[in-house]
Amino acid sequence: MCYTIPGKITKINGKKAIVEYFGEEREILNEFSDIKEGDFVYAQGGYLINKVPEEEALESLKFWKENFKTLKELDKNLAVTGFAKPSDKLIPILKKIQNKKEVSKKELLALLETKDKQDQEIILKTANQIRQQIHSNASCVHGIIEFSNYCRNNCYYCGIRKDAPVERYRLSPDEIIEIGKKAAHKYNFKALVLQSGEDLWYTEEKLSYIIQELRKENLLLFVSLGIRPKETYQKLFAAGARGVLMRFETANQKIFDSMRPQTDFETRIQLIKDLQKIGYIVATGFLVGLPNETNEDIVDNILLTKELQPEMFSFGPLIPSQDTPLKDEPPVKKETMLKIIALTRFAEPDANILVTTALETLDEDAKKEGLMAGANSLMINVTPDAIRNKYHIYDNRAQNDKDIQKNIDQTIKLMQSLGRAPSDIGLK
Ligand code: 5AD
Ligand code: SF4
Numbered sequence: 001m002c003y004t005i006p007g008k009i010t011k012i013n014g015k016k017a018i019v020e021y022f023g024e025e026r027e028i029l030n031e032f033s034d035i036k037e038g039d040f041v042y043a044q045g046g047y048l049i050n051k052v053p054e055e056e057a058l059e060s061l062k063f064w065k066e067n068f069k070t071l072k073e074l075d076k077n078l079a080v081t082g083f084a085k086p087s088d089k090l091i092p093i094l095k096k097i098q099n100k101k102e103v104s105k106k107e108l109l110a111l112l113e114t115k116d117k118q119d120q121e122i123i124l125k126t127a128n129q130i131r132q133q134i135h136s137n138a139s140c141v142h143g144i145i146e147f148s149n150y151c152r153n154n155c156y157y158c159g160i161r162k163d164a165p166v167e168r169y170r171l172s173p174d175e176i177i178e179i180g181k182k183a184a185h186k187y188n189f190k191a192l193v194l195q196s197g198e199d200l201w202y203t204e205e206k207l208s209y210i211i212q213e214l215r216k217e218n219l220l221l222f223v224s225l226g227i228r229p230k231e232t233y234q235k236l237f238a239a240g241a242r243g244v245l246m247r248f249e250t251a252n253q254k255i256f257d258s259m260r261p262q263t264d265f266e267t268r269i270q271l272i273k274d275l276q277k278i279g280y281i282v283a284t285g286f287l288v289g290l291p292n293e294t295n296e297d298i299v300d301n302i303l304l305t306k307e308l309q310p311e312m313f314s315f316g317p318l319i320p321s322q323d324t325p326l327k328d329e330p331p332v333k334k335e336t337m338l339k340i341i342a343l344t345r346f347a348e349p350d351a352n353i354l355v356t357t358a359l360e361t362l363d364e365d366a367k368k369e370g371l372m373a374g375a376n377s378l379m380i381n382v383t384p385d386a387i388r389n390k391y392h393i394y395d396n397r398a399q400n401d402k403d404i405q406k407n408i409d410q411t412i413k414l415m416q417s418l419g420r421a422p423s424d425i426g427l428k
Contacts, residue, residue, distance in 0.1 A: 074419030151197025
């Protein structure tokens with residue numbers, strides 16, 4: 001978003017390029033033929049988004065030059081862990097983690113089941129330290145538009161399931177384009193997610209039109225539309241979409257089948273793999289807290305996400321939603337979610353891990369605590385207020401501030417207070 005620092009191209013090698021941010025180099029994919037060494041660019045999610053005129057870049061860099069160092073130092077200092085002594089059973093696992101050795105499923109399970117408060121704190125702090133060592137203070141903030149709450153499916157947990165008695169809405173392609181343009185120009189987002197229920201009213205043609213128009217605004221576009229034929233996703237890629245958000249929801253097929261009638265686990269996993277082959281940046285992950293889920297399932301969820309090698313990990317707690325069969329499920333504890341973020345960081349040290357809005361609903365500190373437990377990405381909702389309440393996936397959605405600009409300002413303030421800076425996170 002506003003928050004992305006321009007970088008300088010230092011090397012071009014076919015479709016790959018190296019971009020430099022104050023001495024730190026990141027590899028990005030470049031689809032433009034007129035980019036040359038020495039050009040200034042904005043990059044997001046490992047993609048070159050657009051060229052920035054030198055004058056504009058230098059002005060922005062002047063501002064960031066002073067801030068960048070200060071932020072980086074702050075982040076580093078916050079990640080220095082003068083922490084207490086872990087318990088004996090934790091020591092060998094932590095050693096392995098610090099020596100960048102792979103942690104086993106059994107060890108992840110032991111960490112997840114840690115009850116000792118001091119040990120729990122050490123786990124979160126260690127994850128933050130690893131995040132800092134790998135990504136430094138680089139973070140990324142994406143905008144999200146929820147453009148339709150129609151869905152043909154009836155997932156038991158979801159507040160916009162087909163049978164839920166909610167007021168439905170659909171934005172027209174031109175309305176979506178207008179909101180997207182506003183996100184790009186008024187709010188300066190560089191990456192935008194277009195999300196809806198599985199709503200086939202949006203045909204390939206309509207979606208391609210929206211994407212083509214928004215691509216002209218120099219946005220990295222993600223779509224989150226659910227199951228569609230691979231060919232549709234190929235067409236949307238050709239139209240300019242570059243990312244997909246698609247959680248597999250749970251690695252436990254029994255739970256999957258019991259929660260997602262008429263949908264198929266294998267089809268979903270296969271589609272995620274196909275999307276990667278097409279060239280999409282993929283964000284995937286799971287829900288925490290579905291009925292009958294065990295701690296072992298949670299670890300399996302982390303490991304399946306790792307196996308899929310996504311560019312971004314996205315998981316969040318189930319928030320029981322009124323008028324759904326799961327309305328009375330017990331809420332997931334924030335501590336559990338923070339531990340899962342940390343464990344994900346241990347399982348895949350260079351992962352990009354999102355703090356999802358569902359986590360933010362747990363309490364007002366959850367966003368900050370997530371970022372301090374190993375997470376390094378955020379999303380901000382840019383759906384207009386009037387519609388946003390209708391996109392009711394779950395109750396009491398975090399809308400700490402309905403006003404988008406205020407929400408952005410608060411997020412930037414939070415990130416700065418933690419020393420995080422918006423340089424692109426680069427290819428893995
Ligand atoms: N609580 C939290 N997340 C939910 N989702 C759907 N329903 C809920 C709920 N009640 C998530 C699913 C889906 C994403 C778009 O929203 O994981 O993939
Ligand atoms: Fe539809 Fe997704 Fe909700 Fe399932 S989780 S009902 S597919 S919007």
